[in-house]
Amino acid sequence: MTNTAIPTHADLILPAPAKLNLMLHILGRRADGYHELQTLFQFLDHGDELGFSLRQDGEIHLHTPIDGVPHDSNLIVRAAKRLQEASGTQLGADIWLDKRLPMGGGIGGGSSDAATTLLGLDHLWHTQLGEDRLAELGLALGADVPVFVRGRAAFAEGVGERLTPVELEEPWFLVAVPQVFVSTAEVFGSPELTRDTPPIKVRSLLAGGGRNDCQPVVEKRYPEVRNALILLNKFVSARLTGTGACIFGSFPNRDDADKVARQLPGTLPSFVAQGRNISMLHRRLQALAKK
Ligand SMILES: C[C@@](CO)(OP(=O)(O)O)[C@H](O)COP(=O)(O)OP(=O)(O)OC[C@H]1O[C@@H](n2ccc(N)nc2=O)[C@H](O)[C@@H]1O
Ligand SMILES: Nc1ncnc2c1ncn2[C@@H]1O[C@H](COP(=O)(O)OP(=O)(O)O)[C@@H](O)[C@H]1O
Structure with missing residues (x-):
């Protein structure tokens, strides 16, 4: 490119x-x-x-x-x-x-x-x-x-x-980008945010558990995110990342993710990328160190 x-x-x-x-x-x-x-x-x-x-x-x-x-x-x-x-x-x-x-x-x-x-x-x-x-x-x-x-x-x-x-699986993700700016400080400052999830062990997580506790707050305050979740959930189980606004779903291969991306409306931009356990930055720096 x-x-x-x-x-x-x-x-x-x-x-x-x-x-x-x-x-x-x-x-x-x-x-x-x-x-x-x-x-x-x-x-x-x-x-x-x-x-x-x-x-x-x-x-x-x-x-x-x-x-x-x-x-x-x-x-x-x-x-x-x-x-x-x-x-x-x-x-x-x-x-x-x-x-x-x-x-x-x-x-x-x-x-x-x-x-x-x-x-x-x-x-x-x-x-x-x-x-x-x-x-x-x-x-x-x-x-x-x-x-x-x-x-x-x-x-x-x-x-x-x-x-x-x-060490996680490295599936393909479709990431949709609702056109709204979500303030991290506002989400963390919300009275309705739940702050009492019991701690879990990393092992139970790797079995595929967990949720995003910020999601209910963001869905309530940002209709653009709520609507995007409704839309993406028609194709794949969708979740918020961080405090949003982006949402994502995972797929076993790139083709399946691309197919769903093509069905999203132009008002909801998205991109497809693979999950990686070692970041691209570190892979590039390791390659430089070998030169
Ligand atoms: C919650 C996460 C998850 O990845 O959200 P995203 O920013 O990625 O959406 C991050 O840890 C965010 O990290 P970052 O965006 O660097 O946050 P910071 O600039 O450190 O903090 C922004 C504001 O969020 C609140 N904040 C942030 C992190 C935290 N553990 N508790 C908080 O209460 C604080 O009010 C702080 O003033
Ligand atoms: N190099 C940068 N890239 C993006 N945002 C930046 C940068 N430097 C400062 N900022 C500020 O940080 C805010 C949060 O940025 P970003 O990392 O993109 O969001 P998030 O933490 O939600 O993933 C931006 O709205 C911007 O005001």
């Missing part, structure tokens, strides 16, 4: 894959307002792409602004600056983003961009902070960043930072 956003002369081009929350249980609320959860993360082989080139002057320049997100608030720029501070490097970077993932969709685009920036610049700058330190820097940027830094499908606990790697 031709890529207009990233120049071919960039020093390093890396993927920033999406994730799905295959289930998400809310166990309670901490004193700081954050919620204790249990969730199962799997990556998709579909995502954004980032390009990086070295700068000697220490500046961070993101050349592809996102509408409505100021340069210095972009998670890419924030991640780059955190890594500069933590490592003490004098180097900087030119960065380009090819944004393909819908924003605020519960598929983790911003968090994944941040993780790819941490790992990409750690590679380019030779800062060698190590995965644990990079995951720690990531957590300060968002609850979902560490899983993208680790790059392994995982059962997550705490606020999402305590990760146990898991």
Whole structure:
């Protein structure tokens, strides 16, 4: 595919894959307002792409602004600056983003961009902070960043930072994108959100259990999501990812997923991607390390 956003002369081009929350249980609320959860993360082989080139002057320049997100608030720029501070490097970077993932969709685009920036610049700058330190820097940027830094499908606990790697089947997913922005803070702040699901063991999950506790709240507050779920449920058992708005169903092969995608109305965009236990980012970095 031709890529207009990233120049071919960039020093390093890396993927920033999406994730799905295959289930998400809310166990309670901490004193700081954050919620204790249990969730199962799997990556998709579909995502954004980032390009990086070295700068000697220490500046961070993101050349592809996102509408409505100021340069210095972009998670890419924030991640780059955190890594500069933590490592003490004098180097900087030119960065380009090819944004393909819908924003605020519960598929983790911003968090994944941040993780790819941490790992990409750690590679380019030779800062060698190590995965644990990079995951720690990531957590300060968002609850979902560490899983993208680790790059392994995982059962997550705490606020999402305590990760146990898991081996899951790798089915094909149809992800539908209701055209509405769901606020994560609003969903977690809702009085009607249930916060008392008993903790479960990872083993019972892998047997296919679980649900998304945010789904009833999002269905009630966002008719676009409710209607999309009704529609997709006609073909496959559909579920919300994260706090939405995206919903997904799984299929044993790509053809079956494509067939359903073709039957969805134009008002409900969708894409088909395979679930992956090792993220595309990590597969690319491993290939680079072998060169
Ligand atoms: C719940 C998940 C599941 O993947 O939702 P999605 O964002 O992917 O939909 C994530 O953990 C979200 O992670 P992320 O989007 O990085 O959230 P943050 O920026 O850290 O938090 C946004 C807001 O959500 C609330 N929040 C978030 C995570 C959490 N465990 N408890 C919370 O109460 C807080 O009000 C916080 O201010
Ligand atoms: N590089 C980025 N990509 C996407 N969103 C970003 C980025 N940097 C900052 N943001 C902000 O983070 C918000 C949530 O982004 P996103 O990760 O796409 O959603 P979600 O966490 O629901 O999957 C966006 O609405 C935007 O304001």
